[in-house]
Amino acid sequence: MGAVESTRRFLDHFVPPASTYDPEKDIPDLTGKVVIVTGGNGGVGRETVKHLLLKNAKVYMASRSRDLAEQAIRELKEETGKEAIFLELDLSGLDKVTRAAKEFKSKESELHILFNSAATLGTPLEQLSDEGVELQFGTNVLGPAHFTLLLIPELVAGAKSSPDGKARVVNVSSSGVYLNHSRLLDWESLEKGGSAERSKLGSLALYNQSKYAVLAFSNEFARRYADQGITSNALNPGGIRTRLFRRMGSFSEWFIYTFMAYPVEKGPLTSLYVGTSPETKDANGGWFIPFARVSPHDRFTKNPEIEARLWEWIEEKRKGHD
Structure with missing residues (x-):
C-alpha cells in the first residue's frame, strides 16, 4: 500500500456508509455482566x-480524575437511572495502573468486557511516562496493555461464566494508522534518549504511531x-468531534471540528458492536471501522513480526510492576 492508497483508506473512514446498527435496539440485555x-x-x-x-451492565468508569468521573456518574444516573462505579486509573505510570487493577480485583472476581478507550493526543515532546516512555505511547499503549494483562484471571473467569464462553477486550485505535510512517514503529522514539527522533516525527506522528x-x-x-x-479486537471509532484534539492548536482544532462531521453520540457505535453484539462473539484479532463494520487487514494494520517484538518490549517494561 503506497502513500496514495493509505491516504484514501484514511479518508474513507471519515465518510462511512450509513449504519443499521442501533445500540438502543441491538445491544442485548447485559444483566450480570461486569464491564470496565x-x-x-x-x-x-x-x-x-x-x-x-441502559442495558443493565455493572460498569466501572476507569478515569484519572475523580472529580470529572464523579460528575459524569451523577449526570449518567440522571440520564439512565443507573450508577457507574468510579475506578481511579492513571495510565501514565505502570505502578498507578497496578493499583487500579488491584482495586478492581478487590471488588470483582470476573470481568466480561474491557473497553480500552482512554487516550491522549498532542502532549509536549519532552513529556515522558513514569517509566521514561514517550507520553502518548505510554498512556495509549503501555499503560492499557499492562492493565489488560493484569486482568487476565478476571477475564478468564468472565469467559467461563458467559453463556457464549467469551470475554471481550475492545481496543480503540484510529484511522491514523494509515498515516503512520513506513517503519510502523520507530523504536528509538519511544525511549527516554530518543528526543531527536521524537522531534523529527512530531507530536501527531507519534500519536499515529501509538494508535x-x-x-x-x-x-x-x-x-x-x-x-x-x-477475544481481542481493535477499531477506529470514526471522525468524531471530541475534546481529544484540544492540544493541537486553534487552527488544527477548528479544521478538525469543522470537517469531522460526526457528533460524539456516533463515537461508541463500533465499540459497542464489537464489545456486545452476538454477531461479533467469535471475532478475534479483527479490525473494525466506522460504523460497526469489519475491515480486512493490510500491511498497515497487521505485521506479526512487529507485533511479537512489541509484545516483548511491553513485557520487558512491565517487569517489577505487578
Missing part, C-alpha cells in the same frame, strides 16, 4: 458507559489468549 470502560468520564467513553448502563501500536498489541493478544476464551 477506560476514559469513561468524557467523549466516546462516556457515551459507551451510558449505553452499557498503530494499539492495533498491534490487540492482534498479538488475540493470538496468545484465544484458547482461554478471551
